[in-house]
Amino acid sequence: MSERRRNSRVRARPARLAILVTAALAVTGCVGIPDSGQVQRGDTVSDDVVSDFVFRPNGPVAGSSQERLLRDFLSAGTGSQDNYGVARQFLSAGFAGEWEPRASVTIRPGVGSTSRVGESTLDYAFVSSATVDTAGHYTPATSSTTTSLAFSFVREGGEWRISDAPDGIVLSPATFDSVFRSHAAYFYDPTFTYLVPDERWFLARSSTSTRLATALLEGPSNWLQGAVVSAFPEGTQLSLTAITVDDGTARVDLTADALEATPDARARMQAQLLASFSTLATVTAVELSVEGAPLTVPAMQQPVPVRDPAVDARPLVLSDGVLGFATTSATSQLPGLSDAVEALRPRSVELSADQTTAAVGTSSGTYAVTASGGARLVDTRTGRAAPSLDDAGFVWSLVADDPSSLIAYALDGTPHPVVTSLPAGPSVTSFRISRDGTRALMLLDDQGASRLLVAAVVRDADGVPLRLGSPLELSAPDGAPVDATWADQLTVAVLTAVGESSRVTMSEVGGDSSSAGRPSGEAVAVVGGNGFDRLLLLGADGDVLEPRGSSWQATGLTADLVATQR
Structure with missing residues (x-):
């Protein structure tokens, strides 16, 4: 990680000392992006984070060999626009719609190598440093084992195209740092005294508030289960495909399962979402509704949950x-x-x-x-x-x-x-x-x-x-x-x-x-x-x-x- 990102991400969180999360809390800190400049207020949005860098990879070059086509296809994984539309240009007509680029990200710090397996098959081998799955879980590599991916090719219109490839994309650490951002879905300790973070990684140009809310409603990561709880009634989901953010307020519409929540639970649900959205500069408040009808949320009872407990500054x-x-x-x-x-x-x-x-x-x-x-x-x-x-x-x-x-x-x-x-x-x-x-x-x-x-x-x-x-x-x-x-x-x-x-x-x-x-x-x-x-x-x-x-x-x-x- 670069020195700039270490300072902005590792040091920014602790500066928010003992933040008490209530429905009226205004979150102004941004651990993600942009890194500088003024936040401009605009129209209602659902795509609430914009990357520092927009990668616009090139499509296939006419006459490319299989090796050149594979190398350029891997590079095209930097461009998520139009559901990785440029990367799909490297794929055969029958396979382009089947490939799932968002299934995983593999981070490759070094330079990989290709080897020929057959007349129309190549293996791409490299040592990975980490992977990120579709739910945003980051898993560092614990050993220097080699990852090998198989790619098959077919001729279409006189040009080589990839007819079979593993789902997911491969990125260098620098590119990953540019196009992905970390966010935390927050849960509670069993006494509802503390908010506990569960870190996830999402594309900076994706609808991050929607992905964070979805992750929250799906529950904590496997390793955290049994230690934390959620205020949301079991089975609660988003009733709409995307959360909208209007004038700083994220409007979250839930399924009817949410109606089972007690008044205290509703206040905790709202606080849970607001804490999870704290890394989004566009969100300062949360409104809840159920199947389009506003959900009444009372004020949080005292004492409110603590997100990052502070200690005496003196040694x-x-x-x-x-x-x-x-x-x-x-x-x-x-x-x-x-x-x-x-x-x-x-x-x-x-x-x-x-x-x-x-x-x-x-x-x-x-x-x-x-x-x-x-x-x-x-x-x-x-x-x-x-x-x-x-x-x-x-x-x-x-x-x-x-x-x-x-x-x-x-x-x-x-x-x-x-x-x-x-x-x-x-x-x-x-x-x-x-x-x-x-x-x-x-x-x-x-x-x-x-x-x-x-x-x-x-x-x-x-x-x-x-x-x-x-x-x-x-x-x-x-x-x-x-x-x-x-x-x-x-x-x-x-x-x-x-x-x-x-x-x-x-x-x-x-x-x-x-x-x-x-x-x-x-x-x-x-x-x-x-x-x-x-x-x-x-x-x-x-x-x-x-x-x-x-x-x-x-x-x-x-x-x-x-x-x-x-």
Whole structure:
């Protein structure tokens, strides 16, 4: 990904701190396109995103060989106009209508090669970096395996034409970045406290609001199922083929199934759509109707769901034996909590959102610490990874070399074993529960190489963790694993060691990854804050670093550890 896109997409989301989604919320930020210029208000539209670049590929050249025709056909996949009308010119009359270009996208970072299989058959082979399916799910390649596609040719009017080809298109990373945009369909955690993003990728010139609403109504991605819920009654669909956007208002007409929704559910439905449309500059409000009749939607009940929880902007550090929020001039301790944590000589600390509870890792065990009840030892197993905490009141702890050893401890010490399907070979370097409590981030050490996984947290009706879903594997960062953290609801930051230096990588959950630079010295921990700009690194020398532009600079603070805030 280019530096321009990393800045606009990875850094723009965290800037929207703790956005509370209500029916009256006016969304003005745009993480997609255009990247500059004024937004002009126009007529009613349904095609609500326009690409920075419009590719207009050429059609077949007379007298082309099979090899030339195939090469030009692949290039024509950049032009989606008229349902890939130019690309279809390369196909035989009998096959042009059968080919499905929108079935998938394969991203090819290198140069492919063709080989002849028969007199009228060629194979096209390349190494892919990712694929995107028809529902917009982005899947990074986890190994450098070669993809091979078969193409057949036939003579028509004295010219070669393609008579059989795989569905889908093949794009270079640069072209993909130009013609596709990422958007999130939002669902709720089971308590309706948080809005949880499910990232999808759509053509920038497609009717994005319609595709986002369709994705939302079809439900969450497979890997998220069981951890999130939707306010829409089961079976609800769009009753019209396209959503219209008029003067900033998206008008969403639903099937009669929506009438089963309670008044509270209707408010949540509207908020769910508005959050999902937040990356569309043309949409600032949502109106609901059912089969053409307006649907009455009451005001959202308080408290409204939080889309991207914010934390205290001050670093929470342990320095010279004192735990507190630090500036260069003072340290503010946590009433009733700092003293209890300091007495444990902690190696790691994770603080609850209300700042009254902490999960503390020490050399002797994992502790649950509360401001009112002191410290309780909950896990004495050896070889533990640093524990994590959720706001349902559970301390998560596991043995690093045994991913199946995961236990969620209640604050009273009651253990709740959590079933996982994590790979047995790699060890766990970092384990972190997302701030919405619906996902677990895991950085694995696979014989010195890094693997990055995110899995859904499935709970019972009382919020007790039961299991982790089948994990989603993200793009693996280069280097040996050191630490990982949630930067925001959609992005994780990974710290790795490459030789004698450190590297930070930003990876989107359901998207691509990009480099976030290298600190000048060795770093031993990365801690999330309010997005990329509020990430912190702890250097081996105790310096606390923060990102500034494309580099990492000292904050003026030194610490023994930097705590994670929820």
